[in-house]
Amino acid sequence: MSIDDVLAEELEWRQPAADRRSAAPDVMIYCDRLVRIFKISGIEVQALQGLDLVIGKGELTALVGASGSGKSTLLNILAGLDRPTGGKATVAGHDLLTMTSKERLDYWRSTVGFLWQQTSRNLLPHLTAAENVALPMQLAGVGRRERKRLAKDALELLGVGDCHDKMVPEMSGGQQQRVAIGVAIANNPLVLLADEPTGELDNQTAAEVFAALRAANAETGATILVVTHDAAVSEHVNRTIAIRDGRISTEVLRRTEIDESGAESHVAEQFAALDRAGRLQLPSEYLEALGMRDRVRLGLEPDHVTVRPADAIPPGGREQGHTRPGAGNTANDQQIGPR
């Protein structure tokens, strides 16, 4: 059999048709093969290497990954602070690649809230907590009495009602970050992005900041994406996505189950990301355990796909090729090779 026959006969490894999910009403953040390349003195760094991501409206998601994996790059693009090199990215229907400078400014003011790791970047030190939270409302034209009331409510929601009249230096780091969440949600943004907001805090304080993020999510319905490298902290969210080399590699979904006796249990399941072109990343431990490299044998079974080392003799003893989806025959009848 010639290579042309193989190409004509076998599975179609084609690119998928355009995905229309970016416009779906329940989708807030949508990235399709997003690429960001930085060039410094002629050297290219591919910070995002074709990243796919869909986040629904109102989700609270943690983003984890090693230093340099592209987390901040992704957040800055989603915030409209940086422009992608290629691919597609939309947030609340705004196309982040084609936006004009004016749209970008409007977007930054009205659609997203941002929380930085450095507390000093989030708050003005010569104002009280309440004044900090009220300031964005003032800039948006909210009346004085209304802003006072809303700022007080926000501080209470975030568990820092007692900091109302405190100046920034009088508050602890955790309190400052909770007030900063109040600033970020002051004008009811659709999306709140937080880049390692607990990076400078101890575990206990970080948990309090996460509780405040959960409260903000529940109260305002804002979609929240929070970068953290604290694995314990990601237990506070239903969905944790892991980024590796500028792509989403795995995700963990958590849910609460209640059995017949009414007892609650928390279930966490890990998934590998599968992109729209059909690519997935196998964990390096799996590859090493079976000595897989360069190429593998794929097989389609009724309810799963097999991945075998290229030199493995499959069950049945015969060479096995790609099995064809939908065909009712056994795998051995569908080998690649002379017929």
Ligand code: ADP
């Ligand atoms: P993370 O936030 O996960 O630590 P970053 O998104 O900051 O990672 O960085 C991803 C990669 O892109 C790194 O290799 C980093 O050096 C590079 N990078 C990020 N920002 C820039 C920039 N402004 N100029 C050049 N390279 C950058």
Ligand code: MG
């Ligand atoms: Mg970073």
